[in-house]
Amino acid sequence: MSILNSLLRDVASLFFPARCPVCGEPLAQGERTVCTLCRATAPLTGFWNEAGNPMLDKCRDMLPVERASGFLYYVHGSGWRELIRGFKYRGAWRTARAMGEWYGRCLKESGLYDDVEVVVPLPLHPFKRCRRGYNQSEYIAEGIAAQLGAAVDRRSVRRRRNTASQALKSRRERARNVEDAFAVRYPGRLAGRHVLLVDDVFTTGNTMLSCAGEILRAAPGCRISVAALAVSRRELGGRE
Structure with a gap:
């Protein structure tokens, strides 16, 4: 056979x-x-090699983040944007996993993420996950974790509100849209550990940092870093 x-x-x-x-x-x-x-x-950012970078600066304006990195610049109208849309909306989850592996190799080679102990994918609300069939951030997280030799935790953090899409909202509306959207179910699994929170796209950072803040509040002694497969250059003060 x-x-x-x-x-x-x-x-x-x-x-x-x-x-x-x-x-x-x-x-x-x-x-x-x-x-x-x-x-x-590829429009790589190189942020994973920099202990300080524009994405980390933006995150630290809101939270005490350890490390922050985006892999690609999210360029509107480019084929890379279509790659991301493919695994977000067209079922190409294998692409998400492969991109996570590529990103994970870069994070490993930099040495800045060697003490990451657990990788947490940004959760989808169960309704949205059911409709899509999977959470693309889980596949990116799996690829990264495999390269870092870290565990993937899909259960400790949940999305308790099915928030509307952030895409067409203003900066203020985005922040309000994700207030209290996340909850930590098993804080003991994350307490005292270095957690890498992973998502597909980082724009204003409101969604990711809302989740990161909830983890920091719930898990004593936790340190948190963030990694996104793509990041908006415009939101970091540059041009598309």
Whole structure:
């Protein structure tokens, strides 16, 4: 059966070759998830190599965050934006996992995240998770945790309000929208540990930092860092 399955996959790849989710070109032999050219030209931030960076500065204006990093700049109109939309809205969860692994390798190589003990994906409300079928942040977190050698905790933090989308809201509306949206069910699992909170996109930071603040309040002695797969350059004071 395994030989037949392998043969069927080979035949399918001839007629329906895997394509790069960034540029849309067929992946060459040996390429995985994203083609070599797109990897080489990716809008990487490099924040994981910097103990101090614009994202950390923004976070520390609101919370005592240990580390903060975004992997890619979220560039509107780019193929990278479509990659993210693919795993948020079109079921491409394997892409989220693969991007988490790439990001995790960079975090590991920097040495700045070596003492992270547990990785927590930003939770979705059960209704939204049921409708989507999965939480994309969990797959990103899995990829990161596998590289850091840390545990993934999907249960200690929950989303208790099904908040509306932040996309079209003003800065003030975004902050109000996520007030009291999160709760920590098992603070003992996070107390005294260095927690890395992971999400897909960091814009104003309100959602992520609302969750991070709830963890810090609930888990004594906890230290928290944040990591997002993509970050808005505009929100950090730069240009798109």
